[in-house]
Amino acid sequence: MRLLSRSEEYVLLAVWRLQGNAYTLSILDQISEVTGYQWQIGAIYVPLEKLRKKGYLKKKKGDPTPERGGRSKFLYELTDLGRKALREIKEVQETAWAGISKITFD
Amino acid sequence: MCPEIRQFPRCLKRLLRLFYSGDACQEKLGDFEEYYRAKIKIRGKFQTSLWCFFQMIRLLISESELSFYWSCAMFKNYVIIAFRSLKRHKIYSFITITGLTLGMAVFLLTTVWVLHELSFDRFHENASSIYRVSEKRYFPDQVQLNFRTPGPLSHRLKEDFPEIHKSVRVAMTGERVLQSGQKKFYEDWILTVDPEFFALFSFAFIEGDRYSALDNPNAIVITKQIAEKYFGKENPIGKILTMDGRLDFTVTGLIKDVPSNSHLQFDMVVPFDIVEKLGWETDAWDFSMALTYIQLDDSVDHRVFEKKIAGLVKNYDQKSNIELYLKPLTKIYLFSSYDKPDAQGRIQYVTVFSLLGVLILIVACINFMNLATARSEYRSREIGMRKVIGASKAHIIRQFLVEAMCIAFLSLLLTPLLIQIVLPGFNRITGGTFAFPDFLSVTMIFVVLGGTLFTGILSGSYPAFFLSSYQPVIVFKKSSSSGHRGAFLRKSLVLVQLSISLILLILSAVIYGQIDFLKNKDLGLNKEHVVSIPLGIANEENSQIYKRFKNEITNAYAVENVTAAFTHPTSFGTRAKDVVFEGKKLDEKMPINITSVDFDFIETLKIQVLEGRSFAERYGAERNNLIINERLKTILGEGSALNKTLEIGSDYKGNIIGVVKDFHLESVSNSQIGPLILFLNPGINYIFVRIHPDDVSATLERLEQAWMKIAPNLPFSYSFLDEEFNQLYTDVENLGTILRYFTIIAGFIACLGLFALSSFAAERRTKEIGIRKVLGSSVGDILILLNKDFLELILIANLIAWPISWVLLESWLENFPYRVSISLSTFALAGLLILFVTLATVSFQTLKASLANPSRSLRYE
Numbered sequence: 001m002r003l004l005s006r007s008e009e010y011v012l013l014a015v016w017r018l019q020g021n022a023y024t025l026s027i028l029d030q031i032s033e034v035t036g037y038q039w040q041i042g043a044i045y046v047p048l049e050k051l052r053k054k055g056y057l058k059k060k061k062g063d064p065t066p067e068r069g070g071r072s073k074f075l076y077e078l079t080d081l082g083r084k085a086l087r088e089i090k091e092v093q094e095t096a097w098a099g100i101s102k103i104t105f106d
Numbered sequence: 107m108c109p110e111i112r113q114f115p116r117c118l119k120r121l122l123r124l125f126y127s128g129d130a131c132q133e134k135l136g137d138f139e140e141y142y143r144a145k146i147k148i149r150g151k152f153q154t155s156l157w158c159f160f161q162m163i164r165l166l167i168s169e170s171e172l173s174f175y176w177s178c179a180m181f182k183n184y185v186i187i188a189f190r191s192l193k194r195h196k197i198y199s200f201i202t203i204t205g206l207t208l209g210m211a212v213f214l215l216t217t218v219w220v221l222h223e224l225s226f227d228r229f230h231e232n233a234s235s236i237y238r239v240s241e242k243r244y245f246p247d248q249v250q251l252n253f254r255t256p257g258p259l260s261h262r263l264k265e266d267f268p269e270i271h272k273s274v275r276v277a278m279t280g281e282r283v284l285q286s287g288q289k290k291f292y293e294d295w296i297l298t299v300d301p302e303f304f305a306l307f308s309f310a311f312i313e314g315d316r317y318s319a320l321d322n323p324n325a326i327v328i329t330k331q332i333a334e335k336y337f338g339k340e341n342p343i344g345k346i347l348t349m350d351g352r353l354d355f356t357v358t359g360l361i362k363d364v365p366s367n368s369h370l371q372f373d374m375v376v377p378f379d380i381v382e383k384l385g386w387e388t389d390a391w392d393f394s395m396a397l398t399y400i401q402l403d404d405s406v407d408h409r410v411f412e413k414k415i416a417g418l419v420k421n422y423d424q425k426s427n428i429e430l431y432l433k434p435l436t437k438i439y440l441f442s443s444y445d446k447p448d449a450q451g452r453i454q455y456v457t458v459f460s461l462l463g464v465l466i467l468i469v470a471c472i473n474f475m476n477l478a479t480a481r482s483e484y485r486s487r488e489i490g491m492r493k494v495i496g497a498s499k500a501h502i503i504r505q506f507l508v509e510a511m512c513i514a515f516l517s518l519l520l521t522p523l524l525i526q527i528v529l530p531g532f533n534r535i536t537g538g539t540f541a542f543p544d545f546l547s548v549t550m551i552f553v554v555l556g557g558t559l560f561t562g563i564l565s566g567s568y569p570a571f572f573l574s575s576y577q578p579v580i581v582f583k584k585s586s587s588s589g590h591r592g593a594f595l596r597k598s599l600v601l602v603q604l605s606i607s608l609i610l611l612i613l614s615a616v617i618y619g620q621i622d623f624l625k626n627k628d629l630g631l632n633k634e635h636v637v638s639i640p641l642g643i644a645n646e647e648n649s650q651i652y653k654r655f656k657n658e659i660t661n662a663y664a665v666e667n668v669t670a671a672f673t674h675p676t677s678f679g680t681r682a683k684d685v686v687f688e689g690k691k692l693d694e695k696m697p698i699n700i701t702s703v704d705f706d707f708i709e710t711l712k713i714q715v716l717e718g719r720s721f722a723e724r725y726g727a728e729r730n731n732l733i734i735n736e737r738l739k740t741i742l743g744e745g746s747a748l749n750k751t752l753e754i755g756s757d758y759k760g761n762i763i764g765v766v767k768d769f770h771l772e773s774v775s776n777s778q779i780g781p782l783i784l785f786l787n788p789g790i791n792y793i794f795v796r797i798h799p800d801d802v803s804a805t806l807e808r809l810e811q812a813w814m815k816i817a818p819n820l821p822f823s824y825s826f827l828d829e830e831f832n833q834l835y836t837d838v839e840n841l842g843t844i845l846r847y848f849t850i851i852a853g854f855i856a857c858l859g860l861f862a863l864s865s866f867a868a869e870r871r872t873k874e875i876g877i878r879k880v881l882g883s884s885v886g887d888i889l890i891l892l893n894k895d896f897l898e899l900i901l902i903a904n905l906i907a908w909p910i911s912w913v914l915l916e917s918w919l920e921n922f923p924y925r926v927s928i929s930l931s932t933f934a935l936a937g938l939l940i941l942f943v944t945l946a947t948v949s950f951q952t953l954k955a956s957l958a959n960p961s962r963s964l965r966y967e
Contacts, residue, residue, distance in 0.1 A: 042163070042165035043165075045168075046168045067143055071139070072132065074129070
């Protein structure tokens with residue numbers, strides 16, 4: 001597996017958490033909530049597009065909504081490959097952090 | 107429609123649509139609109155819009171970072187392919203690059219020249235607030251512009267108008283003899299100025315103080331070059347320079363040589379009072395003798411101020427017909443000309459040459475475009491292949507633009523070489539002192555890069571859009587003949603090239619004709635074989651020298667006549683004041699020239715006497731006798747002018763004893779011959795010797811020996827009158843020369859293109875020619891067939907070029923009071939020349955093609 005960048009990782013996680021309601025703005029809110037600061041909308045398209053090209057995400061057209069000026073939402077979903085990647089990331093993270101206790105930081 | 111929809115700023119929508127299309131665009135539009143609506147409630151409309159805008163920029167930046175890596179990879183591939191195709195078609199590449207190199211070299215040379223012209227007088231610290239006060243003199247039937255203004259004006263201006271910070275008079279002394287120890291030379295570039303001169307103009311001082319250097323009435327400020335000429339390596343400060351053997355000056359300042367982009371050119375500067383010692387009136391309101399420069403307060407609008415001072419002279423001299431006007435310092439050089447106040451000045455040359463520079467570059471670009479599209483069939487397979495693999499139209503466009511850029515930059519690399527080679531010649535023609543470092547200034551680097559980009563994009567764009575539209579299916583199915591496409595545009599472009607060359611050719615031919623006309627026009631005097639010797643100053647001592655010199659050489663073999671005059675025939679006469687004839691004041695109606703001459707003047711210059719007689723020694727001093735020219739006679743009125751009386755000034759009355767045929771008083775290109783009065787006076791500045799045309803050098807040697815015997819203290823310098831007259835036309839001549847080079851270069855580049863195109867056409871039609879020959883065509887038939895296309899183009903080019911050049915020439919020739927008429931034969935000859943050159947160029951290829959053995963060209967069918 002290729003390692004993902006940190007922003008790609010968060011985007012992937014956010015899509016997974018949102019489960020079927022993942023479109024650009026909800027992903028943005030989700031990530032902002034997790035990381036604790038406001039992410040900028042301009043910064044989200046590139047990781048989304050990269051993940052889609054790598055085959056971790058797929059995109060489909062949703063229903064039009066009035067607040068979007070009558071335009072469709074574009075919803076993102078994890079593919080099997082994406083789910084596998086998330087699992088691998090988690091394993092890598094845990095391995096990397098293993099044995100380092102909370103006390104070390106104090 | 108929901109009113110809220112309109113809230114999302116339309117320009118932001120456009121921005122997104124500019125960079126995205128399809129679903130990607132829809133998604134982003136939706137996202138931003140939703141985001142916008144959520145935020146607008148909290149932050150307000152303006153802030154949210156601004157925020158959205160920055161977000162979009164950020165998005166674009168991060169996207170382009172991503173694509174940058176891949177672009178680099180493709181870019182490298184494009185460059186490789188570009189060089190491969192250059193290598194494969196060596197002749198085409200050679201022609202394209204040669205053409206572009208030439209075009210760019212010409213473009214850069216003209217740019218350097220134009221920038222230099224535009225930089226005139228801008229180096230002065232206060233350049234933008236300095237103005238020259240000039241005058242318009244109103245005569246009943248004409249207005250005369252004059253740069254010089256009356257002597258007292260400067261002080262008056264400064265006293266009457268607090269807006270004026272500084273006011274300085276500048277006058278030229280004319281040719282003087284300067285001496286330091288044994289070193290003695292004629293100096294022509296001496297200015298007499300008011301002490302504030304160097305405070306007003308920022309000429310760079312090496313030594314001395316710019317504010318006090320001219321306070322002493324015997325001070326002189328000299329340039330570095332003059333310091334070296336007289337004092338060598340020694341420090342010149344405090345040294346003495348003697349003028350005309352009687353005025354001593356102490357050097358108080360040393361300045362750097364005056365930059366070539368200053369309209370005031372001089373070698374040394376002395377205080378203004380000297381003018382009075384030279385015998386000029388400095389306090390008369392009706393004698394314009396000095397240039398007046400003022401520095402205005404920055405807050406003053408010069409156009410408003412101009413109206414305030416316009417009638418100033420009338421306050422002090424009620425009879426005056428002078429109206430003052432201002433000319434900004436930075437416009438003096440470009441928008442006026444010294445010897446021709448009413449001319450447009452250099453700006454017309456600047457415009458013409460910038461235009462020509464760009465035209466030549468365009469002609470070179472056309473070669474590139476034509477060759478690239480003509481060769482397109484060689485590239486069609488490659489393009490088809492790229493498209494099949496997945497290149498979009500944009501990719502192909504980019505590829506060809508990159509290729510064009512490569513060639514443009516390749517030519518750019520060769521350009522310095524070419525510039526280095528032609529620079530000495532260029533300097534000779536333009537009279538400039540350009541060196542290679544001039545091409546490396548910041549402005550020039552922008553021009554070079556801009557010019558190269560322009561060349562690349564201009565010459566690459568058409569091939570790029572043309573070639574990228576190929577359909578792979580058609581390209582692979584058809585065997586060839588794609589060269590037919592774009593033939594119309596190719597022809598039009600060749601037409602443009604031919605027309606430009608033809609216009610330039612006609613222009614240079616007629617301008618050459620006009621120069622020839624000016625130089626050979628009958629002046630009314632005979633300028634051949636006349637030696638002119640300047641005396642420096644009209645004083646008693648020099649009159650004695652002249653008399654002894656005349657006696658010494660008059661009887662010498664090979665000397666036909668000797669005479670002298672106060673002014674030089676290339677600008678003959680000074681303005682007469684208060685000329686009264688039968689109670690009427692003539693000089694109020696029009697300017698009248700007057701000058702003093704010696705006996706034999708009319709004989710020496712072979713001026714025809716129409717009525718009466720010329721001055722002769724047997725009638726004594728002839729103090730009260732005058733000779734006038736035909737023009738003045740017509741003003742005096744009907745009947746014989748002989749024995750009538752003219753009053754000049756308050757205390758002089760003269761009797762008209764002769765009328766001479768009109769002869770030119772100045773450059774033929776300037777104005778009609780004005781009225782003239784000649785009188786006899788020992789005060790003279792120039793000696794004229796008519797010599798026998800045989801063995802000129804021996805005669806000159808004899809003259810010099812006689813001179814050294816009589817005036818060992820004065821340097822012997824001479825020139826030939828005809829050469830001095832020819833020098834008046836240097837400006838026009840330079841225009842002619844430069845235009846000639848432009849013509850040759852444009853023609854050469856166009857020929858290169860034609861050569862390549864004809865070889866392409868012949869190649870493409872190899873089989874057709876083969877079949878025609880098999881069926882019985884003769885070599886001549888085929889030649890006609892192949893040349894027909896080009897013949898058509900030449901015909902149309904003539905139709906385009908003739909009216910354009912006629913209009914251009916008419917407007918140029920309007921400036922000349924004496925001019926050639928534009929004859930149709932010049933046009934026809936130019937057309938024939940182009941026809942001949944074009945046919946010679948293309949025939950090389952077409953002849954080869956028509957002589958080819960058909961069995962060979964049809965072998966594979």
